[in-house]
Amino acid sequence: MKDRFRQSMAWLHTWLGLLFGWLLYFIFITGTLGYLDTEIDRWMRPELPVASYPPSQKMAIDRAQAFLQSHAAHGQRWTLTLPIDRNEPYLHVSWQAARAGAPAASGTAYLDPGSGRQIETRDTGGGQALYQMHWRLHYLPPLGSLWIVGIATLALLLALVTGIVVHRKILADFFTFRPRKGQRSWLDAHNVASVVSLPFQLMITYSGLIFLMFSFMPLVAAAWYGPGQASQDVFLDEVFPPLASAPAAGRSAMLLPLDRLWRDAQDRWGPNAVAALEVQDPNDAHARVHVIGNFAAGPLRATSILTYDGVSGERLAERQAWQSGPKALRDAMLGLHEGMFAPPALRAIYVLSGLLGAVMIATGMVLWCVKRRQRAERGRDMAHAGLRLAERLNVAVFIGLPVAIGAYFWANRLLPTGMAHRAELEMHALFAAWLLMFILAALRPALCAWKEQAIFAAVAFGLLPVLNAATTSRHLLQSVPDADWVMAGFDLASLAIGAAFAGLAWKVKRHQARRTLC
Amino acid sequence: MTSAHWNVFSRCLAAVLGGYALASTLPVAIVAACWGGAARSDAVLIAMQMSFAVYAGAIMWAFSAGSARSAWAGLGVLVLLSSLVAWALL
Amino acid sequence: MLIAVALLSLSVPGMAALAFAMERHQTWLAPRWRGRNARLALRAAGITLLASALACAVVAIGWSFGVLLWLGLLTPSALAIVGVLALGQKCSER
Numbered sequence: 235m236k237d238r239f240r241q242s243m244a245w246l247h248t249w250l251g252l253l254f255g256w257l258l259y260f261i262f263i264t265g266t267l268g269y270l271d272t273e274i275d276r277w278m279r280p281e282l283p284v285a286s287y288p289p290s291q292k293m294a295i296d297r298a299q300a301f302l303q304s305h306a307a308h309g310q311r312w313t314l315t316l317p318i319d320r321n322e323p324y325l326h327v328s329w330q331a332a333r334a335g336a337p338a339a340s341g342t343a344y345l346d347p348g349s350g351r352q353i354e355t356r357d358t359g360g361g362q363a364l365y366q367m368h369w370r371l372h373y374l375p376p377l378g379s380l381w382i383v384g385i386a387t388l389a390l391l392l393a394l395v396t397g398i399v400v401h402r403k404i405l406a407d408f409f410t411f412r413p414r415k416g417q418r419s420w421l422d423a424h425n426v427a428s429v430v431s432l433p434f435q436l437m438i439t440y441s442g443l444i445f446l447m448f449s450f451m452p453l454v455a456a457a458w459y460g461p462g463q464a465s466q467d468v469f470l471d472e473v474f475p476p477l478a479s480a481p482a483a484g485r486s487a488m489l490l491p492l493d494r495l496w497r498d499a500q501d502r503w504g505p506n507a508v509a510a511l512e513v514q515d516p517n518d519a520h521a522r523v524h525v526i527g528n529f530a531a532g533p534l535r536a537t538s539i540l541t542y543d544g545v546s547g548e549r550l551a552e553r554q555a556w557q558s559g560p561k562a563l564r565d566a567m568l569g570l571h572e573g574m575f576a577p578p579a580l581r582a583i584y585v586l587s588g589l590l591g592a593v594m595i596a597t598g599m600v601l602w603c604v605k606r607r608q609r610a611e612r613g614r615d616m617a618h619a620g621l622r623l624a625e626r627l628n629v630a631v632f633i634g635l636p637v638a639i640g641a642y643f644w645a646n647r648l649l650p651t652g653m654a655h656r657a658e659l660e661m662h663a664l665f666a667a668w669l670l671m672f673i674l675a676a677l678r679p680a681l682c683a684w685k686e687q688a689i690f691a692a693v694a695f696g697l698l699p700v701l702n703a704a705t706t707s708r709h710l711l712q713s714v715p716d717a718d719w720v721m722a723g724f725d726l727a728s729l730a731i732g733a734a735f736a737g738l739a740w741k742v743k744r745h746q747a748r749r750t751l752c
Numbered sequence: 753m754t755s756a757h758w759n760v761f762s763r764c765l766a767a768v769l770g771g772y773a774l775a776s777t778l779p780v781a782i783v784a785a786c787w788g789g790a791a792r793s794d795a796v797l798i799a800m801q802m803s804f805a806v807y808a809g810a811i812m813w814a815f816s817a818g819s820a821r822s823a824w825a826g827l828g829v830l831v832l833l834s835s836l837v838a839w840a841l842l
Numbered sequence: 843m844l845i846a847v848a849l850l851s852l853s854v855p856g857m858a859a860l861a862f863a864m865e866r867h868q869t870w871l872a873p874r875w876r877g878r879n880a881r882l883a884l885r886a887a888g889i890t891l892l893a894s895a896l897a898c899a900v901v902a903i904g905w906s907f908g909v910l911l912w913l914g915l916l917t918p919s920a921l922a923i924v925g926v927l928a929l930g931q932k933c934s935e936r
Contacts, residue, residue, distance in 0.1 A: 242816040391808050409861040409920070411928040430920045440804060447800040453776035454799045457838055458792045472793035533906050536849035560790075560797035567801075570910075580907075581915035590917070703870055 237487045240400055247396040248516045251598050252624070254389040256631045261383065263635055264368040265438075266588030267361065268572055269581055272323055274361025274486065277724040278646045279344075280706040281355045284718045285323035291316045291508070294325045295493045297350030301327060301343070302516070303489075308332045309339070312513040314492070317347065318506055321530050321574050323720075325351075333482075357656040364639070367681040369445070372661065384450055387442045392715055394435055404429060417604050424597040427590045432749060434587035435594070441571035444564055473561060477541045478551035483519035487545045495542045498549070503538065507531070513544060520591060521545055527555070534562060535569030603628060625680040626672075633687040634671030636735070640694025641667030643728075647705040681742065682752035688739035696732025699725035762820035770827035771810035775803040777834035784841035845902050849895045849912060853919040856891030859884045861923050870930065874884075 260524055267274065288294060298314045306312065306329035315326040325347045331339035344353045371379040398404065407598030408429060411422045423450045443450075454595065459465040492511055499508050512524040521544025527537035536555040543550055556562055569575060600748055603625050610617035645663035649656055671690075675683045702725060713721035746752070769796060779799035817823035832834055859873035861867050868876045875884070895915070899908035 239816050243812065246815045388804065388807060391804065392811055395808060395812070406864065406866070409857075409864065409867065409924050411924050413928050413932055425922050426921075430924070431917050434917065443804040444801055447803070451776060451800045451803050454803060455796045457776075457780040457799075457842060458796050469796060471794060472791075473797065485922055533910065558791065558794045558797075560794040560801070564797055564801060577907075579843055580911055580914055583911075583917060586921075587914070587917055590921075634764055698765070 240402075243396040243399045247393055247400055250389045250393045250396070250419060250603065251595075251602065254386045254393075255595050255599045256627055257382070257386050258390055259592055259599075259631055261368055261386065262588055262592040262595065263639075264364055266592065267639075268365030268368055269576075269584045269588065271361035271365045272320060272682055273720050273724060274364065276323065276720045278360045278643070279355040280357045280702075280708045280721070282299070282324060282344060282353060283346075284716060285317065285720070287317055287319065287323075291318070291496065292493045294345075294347035295496055295511070296491070297347060298327050298345055299323060299489075299492050300350055300533075301345055301352070302329060304330065305343075306331075306341075307517055310515065312511075312516050314509075314511045314513075316509060318509055318528065319530065337711065340556055357649040357653075358660060359657045363657065364642070372665065380446065380449060384443070384446045385440060387446070391436075391439045391443065394428075394432075394439060398432075401425060401429070403698045417601065417608060418605055420597055420601040424594060424601055427594040427597060431587045431590040431594070434584075435591055437567075437570055438587075438591070441567040444567045445571065450690045460601075473557075475553055475557075477522075477524060477539060477553060479514065479522060479541075480520040482515040485519040486517055486521040487521065489513070489516050489544050490547050493694035494547060495523050495525055495540075498542075498547075499527075499540050502540070503527055509537070510690060516544065519545060522550070529569075530574035532575050533569045534565045535572060535574070536562070536565040596628070599624065599628050599632075622680075626675045626683070629680060629683045629687055630668075630675035633684065633691055633735075633738075634675065636731075637671055637687055637690045637694055638664045638668035640691060640698065643698055644694065644701060647701050678750060681746055685739050685742040685746065685752070690743060692732045692739060694732070695728045695735065698728040698732070703734055754834035759820050762821050763814045763817075766820065766823045766827055767811040770824065770831065771807045771814065773808045773831045774827055774834070775807035777831050777838060778806050780842070781801045781834040781837035784838055788841065845899065846911065846915065848902075849899055849915050850919060852891050852895035852898065853912075853915050854922055856888045856895065857916075857919045857923045858926075859888030861927065863888060867927060870927075878922060 244349045276285070284340050294316055295314065302309075302312045302314070309329040310331055311330040314330075315322045317323055317325050326342065327345060329340060344355055345351065346353055351540045368643045369379065369383050370376060372384065374382070401407070404425075407422075407425055409426075411419070411426050415422075448455075448466075448470070455466055456462075459469045492513070495655040496508055496511065507527050508525055509528040509530075510526045513527065514522040514524070523542045523544045525542065527539065529535055529537045532535065534555065536557075538555045540549060541551040541553075542548065555565075573581065576584055599678045603621060606621045607617065607625070610621065642660055642664040645660045649659060649663075653659065671687055674686065678686065698741045699710055703711070708718065708721050710722055710725050712718075713725070779802040782797040782802065783790070783795050787798060790798070813826055814823045816827060862871055862875070863881045865881070868881070871880075874880070895913045896909070899912040903911065923932065
């Protein structure tokens with residue numbers, strides 16, 4: 235009985251892996267990059283100076299308000315993001331055009347907090363664009379991506395649970411990795427990567443589903459609120475109470491100095507607690523200012539928000555971070571998933587765990603192919619088209635995606651800074667390189683493709699610091715003395731990644747020597 | 753299509769559709785029964801967060817049940833019971 | 843950062859102790875550390891070391907960050923021991 239249960243769960247585990255493995259690898263890699271999003275952002279905008287976190291944000295707010303007043307006095311909405319920690323290391327403003335104005339009047343800018351002048355940076359999606367593909371994918375309508383990613387996440391949850399069920403000797407095998415034993419080694423690697431990071435994998439998967447729960451389980455809300463979209467809106471308004479908004483009056487009125495409101499919020503919340511200010515209908519008689527606390531202060535992804543009247547300064551509403559146990563549970567799951575609160579040591583563990591998740595998937599897929607290939611060579615099964623497809627997809631995704639990401643970084647340095655649609659072109663470069671990897675994987679024998687694409691990855695990442703030196707002044711010889719650790723760290727990590735892929739290529743070559751194919 | 757293929761196809765349908773139905777009804781029944789006094793929004797939040805565990809369990813049942821018929825039967829009975837409980841309590 | 847190093851200095855030996863408490867890996871140890879009593883002692887030592895790491899974490903940085911950091915550090919600790927054992931096996935096969 236138990237054996238048949240195990241058998242059916244093993245079947246399910248294998249099928250879920252085959253159907254969703256490659257997509258989940260993409261999700262894991264882009265998600266792991268998300269834990270380093272602002273660091274990647276900064277490397278891709280070398281024009282920005284070394285980040286500094288001023289003890290008082292008053293000057294930053296004054297300068298930002300002056301800038302916005304001169305550039306977008308009658309916009310619909312202003313956002314001022316203050317440089318308080320690694321999640322937003324620079325003073326950053328954005329504005330939405332006036333309702334009657336052209337959409338082109340919206341924009342964003344990085345500002346120097348001392349002088350208030352804009353720092354001109356190249357148009358790039360940065361690390362944010364990479365990370366957002368984690369749930370939005372690319373080139374697909376948002377709703378479509380949501381469903382695809384959501385279904386893949388549910389599949390991952392099932393794969394994890396069935397994997398635990400199937401792993402007969404989960405404790406006895408806990409520290410076991412036997413290298414150079416072919417299929418056995420791949421299974422060991424798959425088991426070690428999964429079990430050693432199991433708490434993270436379960437957390438990241440279930441919390442990922444919770445991110446999407448409003449869209450995926452509307453019937454649950456309908457049970458208490460009734461059917462229809464209007465009922466869903468009532469439910470959402472109860473979970474996220476609206477903040478004393480008011481439609482624009484159409485009459486002009488002077489917006490008071492925002493640092494007064496900032497100071498009031500700080501008095502209530504404590505030092506360095508304000509992360510951003512949002513102004514709705516600035517310079518209007520019904521202007522509203524939302525002062526937003528730090529979402530990343532702790533594992534709970536929630537913060538208090540204070541709403542003020544933008545003209546009189548009167549405090550109108552406060553939404554507390556804590557609203558109820560169930561909401562706090564949701565906020566905790568989202569906070570753990572995003573890891574924005576994580577200090578450097580914990581952040582490093584997040585990155586390690588994300589990479590282990592990618593290794594878990596890759597070793598699983600390779601194991602399946604190695605098993606089937608061995609069976610085919612012993613004459614027991616035909617090497618069917620599905621096996622050949624899987625072998626090619628393995629290399630094109632597991633090595634090809636890193637190559638494509640390397641191409642994205644190369645495009646960031648090589649495309650002229652004044653070019654139109656630069657940010658989109660960088661993304662096109664990523665996918666063009668990836669498409670090339672798919673084509674090469676289709677044309678070459680599988681093992682050769684592994685070696686070649688590993689070499690591409692080694693070159694793409696290994697030479698990136700050199701490219702950086704050739705195209706900007708923020709290369710390693712400059713960033714290390716300047717204590718620009720984000721810049722230096724990226725270059726050094728790039729070298730390490732290049733070396734790792736070179737090592738992989740060498741290992742494949744040694745394995746190949748016995749088979750003499752290319 | 754062979755009978756083995758029908759078996760798999762039927763179980764897949766049971767898993768996806770039956771599982772979704774169970775994930776949308778069983779948590780509602782449980783929360784209505786155990787947290788009857790909670791505020792509406794909190795009840796929905798608890799039930800939604802529970803629903804994915806139910807969905808996963810339902811899918812595992814669909815593929816491990818003795819036959820495709822018992823997969824559907826098991827899910828169907830639970831969905832019916834949950835709906836009755838939920839309707840009675842809400 | 844310092845906390846992480848301190849915790850690792852407890853959790854890595856803890857994982858090592860747990861690993862060597864397993865029959866499969868006992869072959870690495872001198873004969874006096876083998877056998878049922880030694881294995882129980884090693885397992886107890888391993889659990890104690892891991893528990894101390896958790897206690898240190900909670901005392902140093904509070905419950906929420908402490909538990910998270912401890913849980914997170916279990917992963918590289920276990921991985922390190924896997925690596926050492928695998929390297930050892932490769933060397934002994936040469």
